[in-house]
């Protein structure tokens with residue numbers, strides 16, 4: 001079938017957009033360079049379709065005054081406090097998929113990291129890992145599993161550390177910092193400066209995350225939603241374009257599986273934990289292969305939630 005006039009025009013627009021994007025990438029200036037140059041309007045290729053925009057959504061769906069739960073992990077090793085903390089974490093992971101935690105940091109070791117940020121990176125890795133492991137222990141207990149279960153399954157065996165900068169944007173209503181997505185992780189640990197911008201979807205409302213001084217933001221990723229057989233929720237979140245003169249800066253630790261299950265033919269796969277399945281709680285998801293996971297990740301970009309949609313078993 002011959003393409004219609006409109007589809008040809010759309011293809012031309014797409015091609016031009018890709019070319020402009022590529023030219024911009026090749027300048028290596030990045031969004032920070034663009035912002036530093038003092039632009040007052042953003043390039044066209046950053047403008048989102050209106051249905052994705054925060055401004056549009058502000059009119060159609062309310063921005064909530066709710067806040068994500070805050071959980072203090074200071075006494076997590078005390079038997080007196082632990083049951084209450086497990087209950088708080090379980091409830092937060094079931095209903096929000098996002099929460100903030102506190103925990104006192106420890107001194108760090110020296111490593112082979114550029115000197116300019118060595119101390120900070122090593123400290124951050126150690127601290128995020130420790131907090132992540134504590135949270136995973138509490139999350140396992142919240143499902144009625146042994147505390148060490150997720151560590152034994154290497155749920156934080158693979159860690160990826162990413163830094164984001166969201167410089168001042170002169171037209172924040174036309175674009176987004178990061179569009180809506182879920183994380184393809186087990187859990188994500190996020191540290192940010194005081195410039196707000198992260199929003200979490202909670203019962204169809206976008207809730208602003210208000211960072212607490214010294215707090216870390218934790219969210220449940222797709223793998224943990226699947227492994228917990230849907231008990232814990234990997235929720236959509238997004239970052240608004242930054243309308244503050246001060247840049248928004250975040251450092252994120254993605255924690256993921258380092259060990260997959262192996263089938264008889266040597267293929268790698270994962271799925272709901274058998275310990276959680278009973279006749280009353282049958283699997284909500286089918287097992288999925290590592291290949292499906294990777295293909296979904298690379299083909300869909302930020303739209304990782306489609307893996308969950310694809311493996312959901314309908315009764």
Ligand SMILES: O=C(O)CCC(=O)C(=O)O
Nearest residue numbers: 164178183198239250252
């Ligand atoms: O920078 C943020 O606040 C969120 C980043 C995020 O959602 C991500 O990297 O997956």
Ligand SMILES: [Fe+2]
Nearest residue numbers: 181182183237
């Ligand atoms: Fe994310």
